[in-house]
Amino acid sequence: MxxxxxxxxxxxxxxxxxxxxxxxxxxxxxxxxxxxxxxxxxxxxxxxxxxxxxxxxxxxxxxxxxxxxxxxxxxxxxxxxxxxxxxxGPVLTDLELLQKAKEEELSPYDILPELGIITHTYPIFLMEVALNFVHPQAILDEFYALKRLDCYGELYQLKSKHPKSFKRTKLYKQLKPYLKFIDQYVRYNPDEPVFIEDWVEEEVLDIAEGLTYKEDMAKPYDSGPASLFDEPAPAKAPAAWNPKYTVLTDSVVIEEIMFSRDSGVTVSGHLAQYYRPTRLMLGFEFDQLLEVIQVYRADGQDVLLYFNKNRQQVAGDEPVILNLKDKLGKELCLDQHYFKIYKSESLDREGNALPMEEEFYIVEEVLEKAKHDQQEVQQAKGELHGLFHHVRNHYYTYLNDLRSGMSDAQARKENGIDDYVKFELARLLYTIDKHGGKID
Structure with a gap:
């Protein structure tokens, strides 16, 4: 050996x-x-x-x-x-090992391998920060969920690429029902103090009798319940989620823009339809909405200046609401863009998707109207030619059935052209093809 x-x-x-x-x-x-x-x-x-x-x-x-x-x-x-x-050494359960790590301030690089957890930034954060404020059982539940989900790369992506707008991402909405400390992880800055509001949900603040405060900062727990949260870790990984996309081809009229420090932007407004406006809310990324507004020149610049001014002044989680009619005298019609959207869904504890009841949609992609119109027309023309070819062939088989002795009414029915409009369309397409013509 x-x-x-x-x-x-x-x-x-x-x-x-x-x-x-x-x-x-x-x-x-x-x-x-x-x-x-x-x-x-x-x-x-x-x-x-x-x-x-x-x-x-x-x-x-x-x-x-x-x-x-x-x-x-x-x-x-x-x-x-x-x-x-x-x-x-003594054989410790996972919970006892975490309790020992908390009491003796052991390194996560020594403890995580013992628990079979990868030394990734999220588990390290749970050990170095979260364990000071919540019971070890809550951390252990998080570790178990993390092992089942195997989403280390996705978590790092949220923190590194979406530090301000992570709540608007599909990743966050998929993982949040299973991992309780994502918000604290993404927001955490080692150079800033940690406040009690970051760790205790509002509805349980009044039961945390063991907490003490010093200048609004929380001291670590000495003891406490098994978890500060109501629900246990999920029993299984979330089910695969495939959003149902649609493209808004009616112009969106912006009435209000709402945003806060740690979220994306919510646009409230309506679709400029001819008969009756349809109200809706759209969720944008900051940069995504800015790029759209910049296209609308004078009107867009007015919105942009006011928007940027308020964005720089926003503090904490208090949302800022910009009512365009009140502040700028008019709404902004986005008539040069289409928007590919999907309706956000939450997941229950079994991983089943639950659609939101509100008319709120996430903007997946911004489409330039002129370019998209051209693509749609070309695609429609191609599909129409295929349909014409299909209908014309029905007339050929109709004639063959007549020659074989079938009655006119039966031949029309057998070939799906018994309706007057369908029959005439098939006959005209046949005539054009028979005489060497072509539909452009």
């Missing part, structure tokens, strides 16, 4: 040095993955989880300029000693 362990450590040392020569993980991601896999393989052979305190033993070896058999044997001895300490 010792010879195999020496060989594994030597191979690990070689891979590590090769990665350094190539410029690190950024220059060779595949080799970096091999190094990480080798670390886990070596530690597993000693019965150790890939905790930071165990990885440091390997890093100490890798940081040497060269290795000898004696150095390899010394590393093996250190790993064996760590394994003895690990295996001889």
């Amino acid at each position: 010792s010879h195999q362990q020496e060989a594994d450590l030597l191979e690990y040392f070689r891979q590590y040095k090769l990665l350094e020569e190539k410029g690190g993980p950024e220059q060779d991601g595949d080799l970096f993955e091999e190094v990480l896999a080798k670390e886990e393989e070596i530690l597993q052979s000693f019965g150790l989880p890939p905790a930071l305190k165990h990885l440091k033993l390997l890093h100490k070896l890798a940081n040497r300029k060269s290795v000898t058999v004696a150095v390899l044997q010394k590393t093996i001895a250190a790993l064996q000693k760590a394994a003895e300490a690990h295996l001889s």
Whole structure:
């Protein structure tokens, strides 16, 4: 066994040095993955989880300029000693391990591998921040849900790409019913204080008797209920969700624009239909709406100036409402764009989609009206030619049925042209084709 362990450590040392020569993980991601896999393989052979305190033993070896058999044997001895300490320690449940981590302020890089959790920014946040304010059972429930969902990349995307408008994204609406601390994770800034309102829902503030305050900041819990939230973690991963898209081809008239610091923009207005306006609300990303408004020159610039002024002054979660008629004297008609939209849905605890009752839609894509009209006309022409071809062929088979002795009424019915308009259309298309004509 010792010879195999020496060989594994030597191979690990070689891979590590090769990665350094190539410029690190950024220059060779595949080799970096091999190094990480080798670390886990070596530690597993000693019965150790890939905790930071165990990885440091390997890093100490890798940081040497060269290795000898004696150095390899010394590393093996250190790993064996760590394994003895690990295996001889008390067997703790996951909850007991989290409680110990909270009491002794243990590193998430040591605890997460023990729990089988990836050392990703979200679990690290839960350990370093959330665990100070909520009961370990709530964190454990979050870990279990996270393992089932396997959505580490999606969570990082919310934080890195949508820090202000994450609540308007499809990802957030899919994950929020299952992961309770997404909002705090995305908003968290290590340079800013953490307030109690970030961790306790409004309806349970009055029952948190164990909380103490200092200048509106919450002190960590010493003890508390199993969870500060009403619902347990979900029993299964969310069902696949495929939004039903539609394109608004009536002009949208903006009446109000509402926004706050941590959300996208909600536009309230109506569709400029000929008979009766249809009221609706549309959810935009900030930049998405700004690009649309900029197209409308003078009217758009007035809205843009007022919009940007209020956006810069917004503070906290208090929404700002811009009524165009009150502030600018008129509404704004978006008659140069169409909008591809879908109706937002929430998920129940079983992962089933529940449609929103309100007439609120998320804008998936902004379409330039002139370009979209041209594409739709071309597509309609193609479909129409196919339909004409189909109807004309019905007239050919109608004539064949007549020649075979079928009555006129029966032949028309058999070929689906017993209606007067259908029959005349089929006859005219047949006539044009028969005489060498073509419909452009």
